[in-house]
Amino acid sequence: MVSVLLLKLLFAHFLGDFLLQPTSWVVDKEGKKLRSKYFYYHIAVHAALLLVLLWGTAHYFSILCLVVVTHGLIDALKLYLGKKIASTWAFFIDQIAHLSVLVFIAAYCESWVWNFEWLNDASLILFGLCVLLTTVVAAIVMKVLISTWKIEDDGVALKNAGKYIGILERLFVFGFVVINFWTGVGFLLAAKSIFRFGDLTRSKDRRLTEYVLIGTLMSFGIAIGCALLYRSLQACL
Template identity: 50%
Template sequence: MVALFIKLILAHLIGDFLIHPQKWVKHKNKYKQNSKYLYLHILIHALALAIILLFDTTYWLGFLIIIISHYLIDLTKIHLRTKKNNRWLFALDQLAHLLVIGVVVNIYEPYLSLIYNVNYSKLLLLLTSLIAVTSMSSIVMKTLISKWKIEDKGDKEDSLEDAGAYIGMLERLFVFLFILMGFMEGVGFLLAAKSIFRFGDLSRAKDRKLTEYVLIGTLISFGLAMVIGLIYNYVTVTI
């Protein structure tokens, strides 16, 4: 099962990323189903898939499912694409391709029956922890530090929209992952790395307010992620 899945993923990566110039993407977005590069793209996928499967005719049904679905998914994407939804469409496009690959793998090596053996308590605990370490922690942090009003208009003009929130979520996810892996050194490395990146902001501060504000936010963020990670590790042993 794993070997077949890896082969199909490799073929997908070759066709969708390795041999997929930006020139082709722009041409497809402009001419849609009339673009010659859309069909060349599908041909590349077919060749990559056939070669990696060693032209084994046993997989003819899976081959057809992947190639036809890839064409339909890509065609749908280029017709729905706008500047505003480009990122979401890219994510949904890749997810759709992965789902098709999962279906094909299940046709030849059924694995969906394994779902019945999944420990749903652990799965629900993981989902709960991920929500807690991202969305919930962001709201908790915002509430805790809302008593301080720190504004740096100069930096705000140069900052990416919502960048701070995304950085906070990513850093907590990394800390949570390090805790699950028992890799405490990673938490220290991440904290040190963030301190280095924020050194410029802190050195430009005219007083200690910004420094203290950043330190409080960082420590709360790391603390929440560590507590949630430790709770997850403790509870997962008991279920």
């Protein structure tokens, strides 16, 4: 059986760390460290999410306090120690630390959980978690991973267009895999290749072609992986 408590903790974490944390907050925190008001706003967001999602769980206040305190400590360590290591490594070490704490708490407290209407619907929480991973979390993870390559673009593009195109693309792939419509994944990949063909043929920069190819394969791979994870965990509920 999939732990409902763990799904709730993961859902709150990814909502608070990715969807509900603007880039401006991150920049301000990196500059001002613990003097940044957004550091405390960020912790408050996590506390509010946990307050809602853990409602009805026995000893939920103790779990909430433990998660919020450890989250704040890990984030503070990242702010002061993150500059000493590469940003990509700092990002993944930070996330692994957060997730490890959540898994430990869920494993220790699982026996405390009792049913409370729809908030304990594991299927609903699992679906929301996988959609969140496929869209916002994947967008930030991909940005971190491919940020090591700097590609100059002299054209004028819509603000955040690439981000939203990627999110919609992964949502389609996620949906196709969930309903076992693999042909749709192939069609989407072919359609994107056709749309990008003109840009790539006009560009004589081989790095741009490789950059687009890496991004596309990474995006599809993450979406397929999240969908397969959802299907396998759904079978365990």
